[in-house]
Amino acid sequence: MSENTQEANMRNNSGMFVARSLDEIRFWSRIMKEHSLFLRLGFRCEDTQLIEEANQFFHLFERIEQQSHSLTNQADPEQIRRFNTEVQQAATGIFLFKRKVLGLILTCKLPGANNFPLLVDHTSREANYFRKRLKELNEGKLKPLADAIIKENVFFLRIMADHAKFIGHLLDPSERKLVDMARNFSNDFDQLVFQAVDLESMKPQSQTAPLLDQFLDQNRVSVVSLRDFKKTARDLIEECKIKSIIHPLLADHVFREAERFLEIIDMFESHLTGETYN
Structure with missing residues (x-):
């Protein structure tokens, strides 16, 4: 390989590192900021210390989000x-805060608060995913394609299953049709999670292109359906056409995460077809 080719490859890798880092931070810093808001809204009035901590994380991730948008893919x-x-x-920091809150809830030290334990656990899993992703990027440790496909799908399928459960519980019980739809999505994604875990336990024998391609295709169909349901619910909530205690921002939040999952599925399929993964 010529010296010029090596330099070009280094520039390409550096550019990819910068672009991927900024993309992750722009998406997940907004998610972390919104988690801070949702947790704060679920605390009791007397939980002043927890409310203050949530506010601090809100402003921290707001600053990070703004800084990420001030940088470009040409950054050093x-x-x-x-x-x-x-x-x-x-x-x-926010991961540890969320786990602390979960511990308080599970030991009955926040009676009457409105944060579901599963919701707090859910948000902590996303914080853990975010911090691990940044560590991988900095260390240049990216999983082989087959491993990445299965692990990312296990993670996001469970996130989607949780979303369906939250929607079903936060809709007013009188919205029977929508509650049933949310329950059906929850059951569907629970099954997809189990299938993904089964595929993971069969590694490396299960890591064939046909199996992974079918795995992605099947997941995409369900995620598109859930994404569309979330979009409909979000629009109805914003127009005050259904009864719920779902914050409009939460409705948009879960919609954006479904969109993110679809982008990841599309990326994996294109890499699987091209047999490359960076």
């Missing part, structure tokens, strides 16, 4: 590496 990779480390520390 070393600057982005330092930024990733800073954001990883913030993600670790």
Whole structure:
């Protein structure tokens, strides 16, 4: 390989590192910011310390989100590496905060609060995913394609299953048709999670292109249906056409996460077809 070719490859890898880092931070910092708001809204009036901590994380991730949008894909990779480390520390902080809150709920020290234990656990899993992703990017440790496909789908399928459960519980019980639809989505994604876990336990023998391609196709069909349901619910909530205690921002939040999952599925399929993964 010529020296010019090596330099070109290094530039391409650096550019990809910067673009992927900023994409992850822009998406997940907004998610973390909104988690802070949702948790704060679920605390009791007397939980002043927890409310203050949630507010601090809200402003921290708001600043991170703004900073990420001030940077471009032409930024210095070393600057982005330092930024990733800073954001990883913030993600670790909110992860630990969420686990602390979960512990308080499960030991009945927040009676009357409105944060479901599963919701708090759900948000902590996303914070953990975010911080691990930034660490992988900084260390250049990206999983082989087959491993990445299965692991990412196990993670996101469970996220989608949780969303369906939250929607079903936060809709007014009188919205019987929508509650039934949410329950059906919950059951569908629970089955997809189990299928993904089964595929994972069969590794490496299960990591064939035909099986992975079918796996992605099947998941896409269900995610598209759930995404469309979330979009409809979001629009109805914003127009005050259904009864629920779902915050309009939460409705949009879960819709964006479904869109994110579809983007990841599409990326995996294109890499699977091209037999490359970076």
